[in-house]
Structure formats: structure tokens, C-alpha cells
Amino acid sequence: MNIVIKNATIVDASNEFHQKQVDIKIENGVITEIAPEINHGDFDTLFLENLHISGGWMDASVSFGEPGFEDRETIDNGLTTAAKSGFTHIAYQPNTSPVIDNQSVVSFVQSKATHHATSLHPIGAFTKNQEGNDLSEMFDMQNAGSIAFGDYKKSITNANLLKIGLQYVQDFNGTVIAFCNDATIKGKGVVHEGIVSTKLGLKGIPPLAEEVVLARNLFLLEYTGGKMHIPTISTAQSVAMIKEAKAKGLNVTCSVAVHNLVLTDEVLSNFDTRFKVNPPLRNAFHQQALINGVLDGTIDVITSDHCAIDIEHKKMEFDMAKDGTIGLESAFGALLEILPLNIVIEKLQAAKHLFLKESNGIKVGQKADLTLFDPSKKWTFTKNDILSKSKNTAFLNHPMKGVVYGIYHNNKLIIK
Template sequence: MNIVIKNATIVDSSSEFNQKKVDIKIENGVIAEIASEINSTNFEILSLENLHVSSGWMDSSVSFGEPGFEDRETIANGLNVAAKSGFTHIAYQPNTSPVIDNQSIVSFVKTKAANFATTLHPIGAFTKNQEGADLAEMYDMQNAGAIAFGDYKKSTANANLLKIGLQYTQDFNATVIAFCNDSLIKGKGVVHEGIKSTQLGLKGVPPLAEEIVLARNLFLLEYTGGKMHVPTISTAKSVEMIKEAKVKGLNVTCSVAIHNLVLTDEVLTDFDTRFKVNPPIRDKAHQQALINGVLDGTIDVITSDHCAMDIEHKKMEFDMAKDGTIGLESAFGVLLEILPLDVVVEKLQAAKSIFLNDENVIKVGSKADLTLFDPSKEYTFNKNDILSKSKNSAFLNHKMKGFVYGIYNNNKLVIK
């Protein structure tokens, strides 16, 4: 579609138009002109209050459910939710049924996701059926469209298998996603181990469960070479170890989940299972270390870690409930309460350069891959703001600063 976006403030540190208010003319999905005033004859006009535009955002960890768990979320509705939440790209986790562990399932998922404004990029499982025993068909999956390989929320217990995988994936320049959690140290823990877990009588997950596996994985990466992405780190020591690894020159990136960045374990007082996530929401000291890690560049990516979960698996005793919270719809509004706008935009875009090798800049001749938002609007996030099929949001009744209008991508405009 051909469109002129009027009076938009550009938020793109790589663009010559950064922080300037301009009109943007888009023809056939490509930015044709950027100027202070553009003749819009025969073009559709888009004019929105306090409109800001950045290069499109990418969420590096999204779980809907389809195939197999369509009762939690479908790909079609999930992509519509992502678009209205400001994400032009999502990395789709393999925790489906069947698991995304071969090229046919990768192709199936990509076919289901075709022709949407938001582009879905499958993550292939690192091991067959995510069981940690045998490597999955990673090369074939990459040829079918997978962008990286990892078992969702599962550490590879077999260190030799991870070593072989890191060596093998170098042949086709693939990224291994290595979640860090020692299941034996975690045991039956369900929340952060600390004062709050003791007060509530809930079994705790010590930071050591994450850190000991991360240390091992970084040693393996140093030995093998290759590319590793560490998803959703949650502890101060993890931030330190990632920083040290980068100083050494290791090819490692990492992400943090929004709920670990914004919330602390003080929210657990009412045993609300919306706050049961993996890794667990930790205390104030760890939260501050994560914020500092974002600000100093140690943490590359902020993810919603969106995980749709049906009410039957959430409305039960805390110990028994499934992990996970949805987060696409609330991502932007909660981040602006703790981080500057330019940092939020940078960290929501960063996954594109890591996983897609895409340094999309707002300039004439570039593909129109844009997120549209108002960074000043304040409101309270309630059930009416949840567009997902599942309603397990950790941010219900949370005060928001920043409202997403929608996106323009793949020659399609989606406005909330």
C-alpha cells in the first residue's frame, strides 16, 4: 500500500533524521521520501497524536502454542497481537507439539505465518524433541528458514553434546541458544531463593542454578568458538560473567525478560501464579544489576518472553501451575518506567541484527519496517488491553507510560 505518514518524530540513532519531525512517503513497501512536508496527493494519509516512528522491533522469544496447543494461542491471532504491540518480527520458540525439530515443521510454521505484517522466524530445537539426547537436524532446519537453535527453557545437561553442537553449527554460521538452569540445583524450586520465599513457605531457586550452567557454557564457547545467545538471564553474577566473556572476545549475546527487569519477588505476596516464570522474578539487588547491564550494553536484547498459557494450567496452586506470562501487549509501556526511550527502542530492535543480520535504518530506499508509537501517553493496563487468546499477564493493573499504535511492515499497515 502507498501511504504518507505525517508529522512523525524519528527515533533511530543511525538515521540522519533522528529526533526530527518529518513526513515519510512509502511506495510499495519502500521508503520513497522523507521531508518536513510531502505532497500526499493520491496517497493514503496516516496522522496520529504525538506520533513517533522507529525501525521495527523484534521479540527474541515468543511462544504461542500452534501447532498442538492452539487453545493457548494461534499463529494468526498471535501475529496480529505482535503487530498491534509494535513488533515487526518475532522469533518463535520450538515448544510446540510436535516440537519444531525438523525442516517439515519449520516449513509448516512459516507457511501458517505467511502474508502477515509481522514476520515469524522459527527457532529450531537444538536436540530432537527437546529431550537433550541427540542433536536435531539443524542444517536442514536452517535451509527451511530457522534462524537459531535452542531448547526452550531447557539446559543441555550433556556438556559434550553442547560442545559438539557449537562446533557443528560453525559450518553454517548458526547461533546456538543456550538456556542456563541446573535442574538438580533448582529441584522443586518455584520462586527466587531469598527472604520472600522463606516468608511465603515456597521452595526457592538459588541464583547458582543459573550461574553454574552459564559458567560451564561460556567455558565451552571459549573452547569451541561459534556463536552463542544466552536467553533471559536473571542474576547479577550472570551479568558479570557475560561482561567478562565479551571482554575476552567471545561471540556471545544475551537477553533479559521484561518481567525480570521490571518486577521483584515482592509481587509474590498473594501467591498469584501470573508471576510464576522461569527464571523466577528475583529480588531488588538482582533487578538493579539487570537494569545496569542493559544500560552499560552487557545485555544486548530485551524480550517479552511471551508465553501463552491456558487458564487450566495457571489457575491452580502455585507449586502446580505452569511457568510463563504473556508480554507482547505490555512490553513498551512498562519499559519506559525504568529506561530512557532511546535505550528501550535500541534493545527492542537489537535482535534483528543478532538473528537476522538486519541493520535496518530509516532512510530513503530502505524497506519500510516501522513501529509507530506515542511515548508519553499514560494509562493503566487492564484486561481490555490484552489481545492475546490467553490472559496470563504479569502486568494487569500496571501503570503504563507509552502507547503503541501499530506497525508498517511487509507492505501492510496494522493500527490498534
């Protein structure tokens, strides 16, 4: 597709045109010219109000359901939703049926994503069927296109298995994703353990459930070497431990979910299961520590942790409802309410560097991998803004700042 994007302000601190308004010419998916004004000739043109452009964003944790749970979300509609939400890449979690634990399922989900503007990158399960007993076929999956290996929302209880896995993946430069949650400490807890859980009479999940497993995993990483990514941390002590591990030189990165940054357990007063997530929404003390961790660079990535859940498993008693919220559509607008634009863009792009080893530059000669947005518009997220098949959003009726127009990627322009 040949197009000239007009009057776009580039948001890219490494770019000579950073914070400058320019035209961008794209021919057959490649940026061929950037200038204050470009004669578009017979090219199509795109004008959008207060248009800003950054390198494309990547969501490091997305769950649709297909194969096996298409009633929650399909790959086709999910990738369209991701594109209209500003994401040119997504990391696709293995909690499908069958589980993404072998080369054939990796190839299947990739085939379903063909011809979409947003690229899908499978995460292979760390253990067979995500059961925590035997290592999966990680080498074969990486050759087929998996970008990392982890059991979604499941800690590896067998420390020796995690040790062996960390040693094994070093032969092919693989990354282990190690979710941290001690099920025995969590017990029957469903929300953060604290004042709110006591008032509501709900069983609490202490921060210790996350922190004790994180401490063990960091000790294992120090022993084995290799690369480890800790997804969706939620406590102040987790931030401190990862900061210390990085200072020691360990090759560890981490992410935080948008909802854990923006919301606290105070929203649980009406027992609304839209707010039941894993890890749980914590109190303001932990929320501020997470924000500080983003600002000082301890937290590498912000993810929507988009998890589609059908209404039958959400509209029920709080104790029985499944964990998870969709978040692609609301991620950008929610983040700009609490963080500066440059930080939001940096953290939404960071997963591309970590998992794909790709730069985010907007330069002549590079393939166009762009997100288009207006960072200033104020609005409220309503049911009409939900593009996902599932409607389990924690951000319904939440105030937003900044709207996403769409993306240009894989030689396709997708505008909402």
C-alpha cells in the same frame, strides 16, 4: 500499500532526521521520500497524536503454542497481537507439538505466518524433541528458515553434546541458544530463594542454579568457538560473567525478559500464579544489576519472553501452575517506566541485527519496517488491553508509559 505518514518524529540515532518531525512517503512497501512536508496527492495519509517512529522491533522469544496447543494461542491471532504491540518480527520458540526439530515443521509454521505484517522466524530445537539426547537436523532447518537453535527453557545437561553442537553449527554460521538452569540445584523450587520465599513458605531457586550452568557454557564456548546466545538471564553474577566473557572476546550475546527488569519477587505476596515465570522474579539487588547490564551494553536484547498458557494450567496451586507470562502487549509501556526511550528502542531492535543481520534504518530506498508509537502517554494495563487468546499476564493493572499505535511492514499497515 501507498501512504504518507504525517508529522512523525523519527527515533533513530543514525538518521539525519533523528528527533525531527517529518512526513514519510511509502510506495509499494518502500520508503520513497522523507521531508518536513510532503504533498500526499492521491496517497492515503496517516495522522496520529504525538506520533514517533522507529525501525521495527523484534521479539527474540515468543511462544504461542501452534501446532499442538492452539487452545493457548494460534499463530494467526498471535501475529496480529505482535503487530499491534509494535513488533515487525518475532523469533518463534520450538515448544510446540510436534516440536520444531525438523525442516517440515519449520516450513509449516512459516506457512501459517504467510501474508501477516509481522514476520515469524522459527527457532529450531537444539535436540530432537527437545529431549537433550540427540542433535536435531539443524543444517536442514537453517536452510528452511530457522534463525537459531535452542531447547526452550531447557538446559543441555550433556556437556559433550553441547560441545559437539557448538562445533557443528560453525560449518553453516549457526547460533546456539543455551538456556541456563541446573535442574538438580533448582529441585522443587518455584520462586527466587530469599526473604520472600522464606516468608511465603515456597521452595526457592537459588541464583546458583543459573550461574553454574552459565559458567560451564561459557567455558565450552571458549573451547569450541562459534556463537552462543544466552536467553533471559536473571542474576547479578550472570551479568558479570557475560561481561567478562565479552571482554575476553567470546562471541556471546544475551537477553533479559521485561518482567525480570520491571518486577521483583515482592509481587508474590498473594501467591498469584501470573508471576510464576522461569527464570523466577528475583529481588531488587538482581533487578538493579540487570538494569545496569542493559544500560552498559552487557545485555544485548530485551524480550517480552511471551509465553501463552491456558487458564487450566495457570489458575491452580502455585507449586503446580506452569511457568510463563504473556508480554507482547505490555512490553513497551512497562519498559518506559524504568528505562530511557533510546535504550528501549535500541534493545527492542537488537535481535534483528543479531539473528537476521538486518539494519534498522529509516532511509529512502529501504523497505518500510517501522514501529509507530507515542512515548509520553500514561495509562494502566487492564484486561481490555489484552489481545492474546491466553490472559496470563504479569502486568495486569500495572502502570505504563507510552502506547504503541502499530506497525508498517511487509507492505501492510496495522493500527491498533
